[in-house]
Amino acid sequence: MSRQTGTPIENNREKIWLVDSKGLIVSSRMESLQQFKKPWAHDHEPVNNLLDAVKPTVLIGTSGVGKTFTHVVVEAMASFNEKPVILALSNPTTQSECTAEEAYTWSKGCAIFASGSPFDPVEYEGKIFVPGQANNAYIFPGFGLGVVISGAIRVHDEMLLAASQALAQQVTRENFDKGLIYPPFKNI
Incomplete structure (x- = not known):
């Protein structure tokens, strides 16, 4: 979202609310949250029910x-x-x-x-x-082949973003009309 809109990641995190097995990820749970969840904690009352969360x-x-x-x-x-x-x-x-x-x-x-x-x-x-x-089969086989063929020694976020955008561009209006958000495997 940040790359597409040019807005800071912190601004976009304000729009994304996450719920784990213990409820809404909120600041009051900071001590018990795993490290990767901490940036997503919001100042909000604890909520344990998905329906009541957001x-x-x-x-x-x-x-x-x-x-x-x-x-x-x-x-x-x-x-x-x-x-x-x-x-x-x-x-x-x-x-x-x-x-x-x-x-x-x-x-x-x-x-x-x-x-x-x-x-x-x-x-x-x-x-x-x-x-x-x-399914990761949409990205990983082709992505892995691209890394090997190019001789890349590091995989960067931009590479995964480009692969994701290329996959999204393959979804046709006909696919959307059927409710698909990925192209059929036979088409990739």
């Missing part, structure tokens, strides 16, 4: 704690977002924060969904939604 536009699940994106959470999120983004990335499927069917059904078909595990297409009110799979 009004998210994007949910990114990476904790490995299944079923944390509940019906109530997804329905509430859809009530204040035209296109809520739900990334249920934990593996295996049994640990996914919600299923594709749950995300589409609970959001009344307006969610943009991707997961860490593959899910079958979902039909909701006559429309077929194709869940995306957010």
